[in-house]
Amino acid sequence: MAPKETDALLYIDGVSVSFDGFKALNELSLFIDKGEMRAIIGPNGAGKTTMMDVVTGKTRPDFGTILFDGDIDLTKLDEAAIAELGIGRKFQKPTVFEQQTVWDNLELALAGRRDPLSALFQPDGPKEHARIEELLGIIRLESQAREKAANLSHGQKQWLEIGMLLAQEPKLLLVDEPAAGMTDAETEATADLLKDIAQEKSVVVVEHDMAFVRALDVKVTVLNEGSVLSEGSIDHVSGDPKVIEVYLGR
Numbered sequence: 001m002a003p004k005e006t007d008a009l010l011y012i013d014g015v016s017v018s019f020d021g022f023k024a025l026n027e028l029s030l031f032i033d034k035g036e037m038r039a040i041i042g043p044n045g046a047g048k049t050t051m052m053d054v055v056t057g058k059t060r061p062d063f064g065t066i067l068f069d070g071d072i073d074l075t076k077l078d079e080a081a082i083a084e085l086g087i088g089r090k091f092q093k094p095t096v097f098e099q100q101t102v103w104d105n106l107e108l109a110l111a112g113r114r115d116p117l118s119a120l121f122q123p124d125g126p127k128e129h130a131r132i133e134e135l136l137g138i139i140r141l142e143s144q145a146r147e148k149a150a151n152l153s154h155g156q157k158q159w160l161e162i163g164m165l166l167a168q169e170p171k172l173l174l175v176d177e178p179a180a181g182m183t184d185a186e187t188e189a190t191a192d193l194l195k196d197i198a199q200e201k202s203v204v205v206v207e208h209d210m211a212f213v214r215a216l217d218v219k220v221t222v223l224n225e226g227s228v229l230s231e232g233s234i235d236h237v238s239g240d241p242k243v244i245e246v247y248l249g250r
């Protein structure tokens with residue numbers, strides 16, 4: 001049964017989005033609880049990225065309800081206002097400052113829009129320093145703190161960007177295909193890292209890699225043709241005949 005609107009951190013109900021008559025989202029309904037981590041899977045074109053686009057204000061739904069934190073109507077807000085509310089989004093491609101060190105990237109993210117330039121030239125206060133150290137631990141980059149971001153592996157850059165999002169203290173983190181292009185070891189470490197983060201934040205993660213989704217060990221939503229096809233544990237959804245048909249029928 002669906003929780004009441006006030007219970008869910010993110011409440012998506014009956015959301016539809018069309019592009020030239022093609023329904024990318026078709027009456028999508030999805031509820032994410034406070035403190036929950038949810039994995040979203042589904043074939044290419046299922047609407048996974050579009051779902052993140054409507055939550056972050058990049059795309060406007062044609063119909064439907066999207067509420068955050070009880071009663072905040074996200075369909076009325078622009079991207080900047082939605083980010084400000086505490087919804088952080090990690091895109092597939094990492095966008096770190098390549099010529100800055102890992103430490104400085106985190107420092108810049110901590111300063112945020114307030115004062116990004118002077119952050120680099122002023123010594124950080126003890127509070128800032130402690131938070132950066134904490135973030136380095138979460139993203140497994142303590143030993144790389146003084147490295148230029150350009151020298152990190154692809155996987156490490158993804159982690160750095162996750163750290164930069166965390167620096168802005170989001171309530172909800174949306175992560176689109178974090179394991180794409182990662183080595184097996186990096187994929188495994190990413191699952192652990194997201195599980196750590198999910199102890200404090202709500203996280204929605206879209207991913208294709210089934211080993212990764214299994215390692216997350218959370219409730220899974222399968223999207224297909226813009227709606228929810230199946231929902232439950234990874235064992236439940238991977239045994240669901242509807243899901244098997246969609247994946248094997250291709």
Ligand code: ADP
Pocket residue numbers: 019023024042043044045046047048049050051
């Ligand atoms: P997924 O992330 O699950 O692979 P997407 O949400 O990216 O799927 O896309 C769902 C469908 O909507 C696809 O068929 C895609 O081509 C289409 N689509 C997504 N964004 C746009 C857009 N801005 N304009 C036109 N079609 C789009």
Ligand code: MG
Pocket residue numbers: 048049050
């Ligand atoms: Mg996508």
